[in-house]
Amino acid sequence: MTTIDAAAGRSRDLTSLRGAQRPEGRRARRRLGLTQWLFLLPALAYIVLFFGFPIVKNITMSFQDYGTRTFFTGEAPWVGIGNYLEVIRSSLFSTTLINTALFTIGSIVGQFILGLLLALFFRRRFPLAGVLRALLLLPWLLPLIASSAVWKWMLDQDSGVVNQTLLAIHVIPAPIPWLSSPDVALVAVIIVNIWLGIPFNVTILYSGLQDIPGELYEAASLDGATGWKAFRYITWPNLRPVVSVVLVLGVVYTLKVLDIILGLTGGGPANATQTLATSSYHYSFVDFTFGQGAAVSNILIVISLAFSIVYLRLNRRAVDE
Amino acid sequence: MKRDSLGRRLPFTILGVLFLAVMVFPVYWMVNASLQANGSAVSSAPFPARVDTSGYQAAFSQQLGNLGTSLIVAIGSVILTLVVAAPAAYALARFGLRGKGIVLLALLIAQMIPGIVIANALYTAFNDLRLLDSYLGLILADASLGIPFAVLIMRAFMLGIPASLVEAARVDGASQFRAFWSIVVPISRNSIITAALFTFLFTWSDFTFALTLTTSDKVRPVTLGIYQYLSGNVQNWGPVMATAVLASIPAIVLLIVAQRYIAAGALGGALK
Known part of the structure; x- marks a missing residue:
């Protein structure tokens, strides 16, 4: 974890340096921040869809009567802790x-x-x-x-x-x-x-x-x-x-x-x-x-x-x- | 350091060969049995004295399509994994993004979530999206096996790239993405290869998603082909072992050809 913080600190320094050199500092920095997030966006989407969603879905499903019938009718009645x-x-x-x-x-x-x-x-x-x-x-x-x-x-x-x-x-x-x-x-x-x-x-x-x-x-x-x-x-x-x-x-x-x-x-x-x-x-x-x-x-x-x-x-x- | 003579060290080599022999015996037995005609009531001989290729003929006629499916799914997942993971690894190594500690934590935990948990939920979603029994569905699901590992191992490498290299390109007017593509990616070649090889092995070996996200013969990876043999009453082990050998070839080839990447990945996955 120490390495993460060190790296973060390093690139923060660079960012502020760059901002100071340029006249349109703040806007450029915001655009830079946006581009940086774009690098991460696909992976974030993946985490949400293929790890976050399944966990949430498992929790909701576990409180539902989710069976063969659900796949035909779309109905999954709530059953509280019945499944557990x-x-x-x-x-x-x-x-x-x-x-x-x-x-x-x-x-x-x-x-x-x-x-x-x-x-x-x-x-x-x-x-x-x-x-x-x-x-x-x-x-x-x-x-x-x-x-x-x-x-x-x-x-x-x-x-x-x-x-x-x-x-x-x-x-x-x-x-x-x-x-x-x-x-x-x-x-x-x-x-x-x-x-x-x-x-x-x-x-x-x-x-x-x-x-x-x-x-x-x-x-x-x-x-x-x-x-x-x-x-x-x-x-x-x-x-x-x-x-x-x-x-x-x-x-x-x-x-x-x-x-x-x-x-x-x-x-x-x-x-x-x-x-x-x-x-x-x-x-x-x-x-x-x-x-x-x-x-x-x-x-x-x-x-x-x-x-x-x-x-x-x-x-x-x-x-x- | 002690300097032992060769005579004193050689017994260790012999012992080491013995240990290895025990450990890889099942692999030998797989190859051995695949070259014999094994009725279920007949044991495999210790050596394939008379090589019988009928196991492979049966395996090819029954499993060639499945091997092709595995190859398509694995290659697709590798490409998707690299496209998603490489930029993310760079962002997590270099940019001072707020909340990236949480992203790293999420990636570590993601690797530990049991596949069956994910499969439960994906089945229902894929059913709605008509992604069951499709190459795309399996590729999307299988990439989830590679992405967390790939991000973490590439990030660990990219942390070591001097910031000045990228900064120089940026001063020359290259966009963030150009700088990433033309400087970071070439330098990170080795870690990208490691990530790709392991993603290939993970997805080629995938069983959980193959089992749960396909319901027909339409899209059937070879792992499921083997499982179908096993869940019936096996009458002849020749074709089963031949299929197992064919399914193991990528691992064997990679271990021989790409040894240093494998060793790097084995360590990186656990400790980084």
Whole structure:
């Protein structure tokens, strides 16, 4: 945020300088201000139409009986908090909420720990380190639905390579019904999401590690702090701001996830992998009850925004420090 | 700095290759399975000993149109994103506009709004505007995936352009827009390429809008083609994997050809 203010101050100075040089100062300045806003106008329109409008529309829809009939007659009677009550009282809601929490926490913990270990590993200097780290990004760049497709095949109960391998090395006695049993489906989906999130975590954490001055470690090693001690007293405290950012962004991104779950399980079996995001999709686009879909959406967005605010505060503090 | 001998460092390379192998194994398996005839009851062999292209033949005959649709939508969104985002990035980097802090905040938050929330509302609006099942509708919606990111990453770069460069052109009588177009845009080339590449990847991979804003086969991106395979009972994984490979080609090509832009974007998106 400090950089923003500095830049703003700089261009304000220039503007006033220019105004002083010219005789028709004030009018020229107003015209200049207008041109400047024209640069921003298309983006502002976009923010309003594609982010502002949907949020407002979701709020109004969530208080309306907005369904199939609405699309024919244009009528959407007000129902107060009826949609929220219906959604929350549904037997599905607590399942959805718990699934969302487990999916998010499981994914974040897995991605972060594995990501941090890999980032620490790649900080060592060895031949090909750069190339290997670059190729690690691949899973992150593929279309999520393509990754879901291959994982669905790999996790196939009878013919998938995961069960085949685990059976061959005698880790499991019988094939695990990864995606078809309500008991393990959520675990399977979390595993896939961890795999997807590792590259992002490695990239950000690695760059955070690079920013820690090498002298700190040299000084510490003189005091006998190496290995775990160096991590505990130098790496971790210095990495903390980056860690916060990675974790919060991870939560926000995980809450959004739709492709992976719909692709792997469709929210099933028996709603075992239904999250707030997939549930909102089902209400709106499968059952065509947009009012209830919007209600779930709003619950989702409140949770997301809470984390976004945490992120923005952390980000500001990280910049200020 | 410690100076280790090559002999002591090589084990790390081997370990690194192993880690990478685990991480990219699914990608290998995708390519591997796409080259085999896989009945649903037959596991894929570890290597495509006898290359079978029937998966690709099926994929091409069933998905070529969808791949074309994805390409049109992605390119359209990239152009729209750059046209909207580049001037905005410049304005936010250089002009002392009141309230630009709020605009930056809105862009940061916009990136975090779940796509399904936007899709809910856009469906109703697009239904009224007859934009469902249209290229234009998908391009407009998909550009929303790229614009906040593109503005933020280009702005971060443009903050570093010396004001004197632009001022010199202005003194020579160039309009604001001329100065932007002939000085700022060429200098910012790298950040514009990064923004374009990522917008392409975002929109090419888009699933949420493709799923919700199309209702027929008329305009159908390849991501939805894959989803349709998956939501049925897959009898033969060859064509599914072949389509997944085809859909992954842009990402693979960009990772190899445009490595430095990708790395820049991966960091910029999170921390700027």
